[in-house]
Amino acid sequence: MATDAEYYYQFLNGDNSGLEELVKMFNNNLILFINRYVNNLSTAEDLAADTFAELIVKKSPYIEKYSFKTWLFRIARNNAIDYIRKNRRHMNVSLPDYDTAEEDALERSVVKSEQQTELHASLKKLKKDYSDVLYLIYFDQMSYEEAGLILKKNNKQIKNLVFRAKQSLKETMIKEGFNYEEL
Numbered sequence: 001m002a003t004d005a006e007y008y009y010q011f012l013n014g015d016n017s018g019l020e021e022l023v024k025m026f027n028n029n030l031i032l033f034i035n036r037y038v039n040n041l042s043t044a045e046d047l048a049a050d051t052f053a054e055l056i057v058k059k060s061p062y063i064e065k066y067s068f069k070t071w072l073f074r075i076a077r078n079n080a081i082d083y084i085r086k087n088r089r090h091m092n093v094s095l096p097d098y099d100t101a102e103e104d105a106l107e108r109s110v111v112k113s114e115q116q117t118e119l120h121a122s123l124k125k126l127k128k129d130y131s132d133v134l135y136l137i138y139f140d141q142m143s144y145e146e147a148g149l150i151l152k153k154n155n156k157q158i159k160n161l162v163f164r165a166k167q168s169l170k171e172t173m174i175k176e177g178f179n180y181e182e183l
Contacts, residue, residue: 004022004025004026004068005064005067007019007022008055011055012059019052019056022052022055023052026069027048027052029139030048030073030076032044033077033140034077034080036128036131036132037080037084038080038083038084047076047079047080047083048076050079051075054075054079055072067142067146069146070142070150073140073150074149077150077151121176122169122172122173123169125172126165126168126169129151129161129165130165131165133147133151133158133161134162134166134169136151137162144158144159145158
């Protein structure tokens with residue numbers, strides 16, 4: 001089985017099945033990651049599609065200094081931040097609630113057990129940096145270095161952020177009545 005970087009090179013060499021494999025591997029996680037920035041599942045889906053479109057149009061050279069996943073998530077993060085900057089004025093306007101059934105179905109496919117669902121809900125209550133770093137390290141299984149590249153922080157800052165985030169998560173879960181010792 002090919003690695004994600006090999007799929008990308010396969011695509012660059014004209015085989016579109018490489019891109020299809022990358023979309024299968026990363027689309028859902030990218031959508032959830034971007035949704036943490038924009039708080040709108042539909043917009044997150046569009047931005048994830050834009051991320052893959054950027055790979056198609058720009059055919060940017062992938063430098064193997066970092067993992068392909070890190071590189072892809074960094075592109076997605078930059079797209080989300082650009083979107084927020086461009087739409088800041090409009091994002092403060094109160095919009096009618098969208099149907100959360102799609103978001104719930106997507107989250108259930110990623111977060112399987114009831115304990116993980118409670119953990120995920122508690123993560124949403126944390127400060128943005130805390131939830132992002134925990135999401136990248138534990139859900140997307142990135143290294144501290146990879147998470148640091150995405151969040152634009154050095155290794156020491158990531159270690160401190162993870163420590164504080166875990167402490168904050170523990171406090172949040174205790175307040176919610178979750179017994180963390182059952183994990």
